Amino acid sequence: MKxxxxxLYRQILSSxxxxxxxxxxxFFFIDLVDELQDIGRNGYTLTDALWTCILxxxxHVYDVFPITLLIGTIMALSQLAQSSEYTILRTSGLGPARALTLLAALGVGSAVMLFAIGDFVAPWTQQMTSLNSSDFRKGQALNLGKGGAWLRESAGPDTPEGHQLTVNVGSATGESHFKNVRIFEFDGQGRMVRRITAQDADISHAMQGSGGASLWALRGVTDTRWASAAKVTPEQETTGQSLVTxxxxxxxxxxxxxxxxxxxxxxxxIDTMxxxxxxxxxxxxxxxxQAAQKYELQFWKKAFSPLTCLVMVALALPFAYLQSRSGGMNLKVFGGVMLGISFVLVNHITSHxxxxxQWQPWLAASAPSIAYLLLSLSAFVWLVRNR
Known part of the structure; x- marks a missing residue:
């Protein structure tokens, strides 16, 4: 059995x-061609472009690995079937259940690798690409558009009860360093009572004994306060003085x-998270x-992405039971590519x-994988019984 x-593993992994x-x-060639147009602007060099493409x-590995796993497995199994090696393995005791178990173990190993790349390696390199692009361009920050990024907080540790906070971040130059920060504080009636604008903000991690709160070190600050209606005297209301400090x-x-x-x-x-x-x-x-369905869907897609490796090896296994007269290896590989493309299309369509x-995010994320897994197992059972 060893x-x-x-x-099997040597043939499949090499393919x-x-x-x-x-x-x-x-992909490296396409990315490099796209980056070449920025060389010479703001000190952006060929070395920077190559480093960006490498990052x-x-x-790209995380995006295409399920497809390459499908194509490579189909190529390996088709070559074994075409040379009758897989037939010899079957007559030597490699039954359908054992073959499925072997490929399932390979799929589990591939799923673990894909999870490690998607959760640790790819987010880190993509964040470096996004945030360190400012270093390549001589200090330009990561632009977040005209509106910036908006966040809401129910109440901070130093905020009166019933007040709401809205934070706007204009641009980012690091994982914890941001520019053009605006903080708006509203009272229980929705009236703005305070506005803080800062040129820069450095956010430290949670402080001990603060219930998980973080410290924002703001620089270049303008602190504007509006007097509440209960504290405005008739004289101030008449003259309009001292209402804003x-x-x-x-x-x-x-x-x-x-x-x-x-x-x-x-x-x-969102794809860097x-x-x-x-x-x-x-x-x-x-x-x-706040609306969280978009991020919930992305979370469940990330969580179920390792399952696609099992789906891909299950889709490839039936190709080992197709004889050469049923089509050459090129036709089988083409069929595998079409299967992979159809899975990606169905996955994107289901997400949208x-x-x-307003479907359940976990259902929208898992439905294509489950459907294709059942399809592949059905095709595998039919081929075993009829071929």
Whole structure:
């Protein structure tokens, strides 16, 4: 059995590695051509462009590995079937259940690797690409558009009970360093009572004994306060004086329940977030009565993404039971590519339909994988019984 396992795994892994490298070479070339147009602008060099393309490779591996796993497995099994080696293995005792178990073990190992890349390697490299692009461009910050990123907090540790806080971040230059920060405080009737604007903000991690609160070190601060209606005297209301006070400060420490990870999640692209970061940010949005379905769907897609490896090897196994007269290896590989493309299309369509029709995020994320897994197992059972 060890010999059979070694033969199958060597054939499959070598084919998967070859296909993955081919795809990565193609993506690297496309990314490099796209980056070449920025060379010479703001000190952006060819070395910076190459480094950016290299940092993008783990993200490409995470995106294409299920497809390359399918294509590589189909190529390996088709070659074994075409040379009658798989037939010899079957007559030597490799039954359908044992073959399925062997490929399932390979799929589990691939799922673990994909999870590690998607949760640790790819988010880190993609965040470096997004945030360190400012270093490549001589200090330009990561632009978040005209409106910036908006966050809401029910109440901070230093905020009166019943007040609401809204935070706007204009741009990011690091995982915990942000520019053009505005903090709006509203009372229980929805009236703005305070506005803090800061040129820069450094967010430290949770402080001990503060219930998980983080310290925001604001610089270049303008603190504007509006007097509440209960504190306005008739004379002030008549003359319009002293209703607004403005104070300019070099530094101001502001305590908030929003951690650097939550703020970074709101300013970075959603595909740079790990499963744990998506979980934290989804709970933050739900706790502050904000729409979280988009991030919930992305969380469940991340959580179910390792399942796609099992789906891919299950889709490839029936090709080992197709004889050469049923079609050459090229036709089988083409069929595998079409299967992979159809899975990706169905996955994207289901995600968009889930957002449009307010489906349960876990159902919208898992339905394509479950459907294709059942389809592959049905085809496998039919081929075993009839071939």
């Amino acid at each position: 010999t059979v396992r070694r033969l 998967v590695l070859f296909v993955t490298l081919a795809f990565l070479a193609l 993008a490779l783990p993200g 403005e104070q300019r400060l070099d530094k101001l420490d502001w305590v908030s329940q929003m951690t650097p990870q939550v703020v970074a999640a709101s300013v970075l692209p 790990s499963t744990s970061a998506l979980w934290r940010y989804t709970h933050h949005l739900a706790r502050n009565a 339909l889930g957002l449009l029709h």
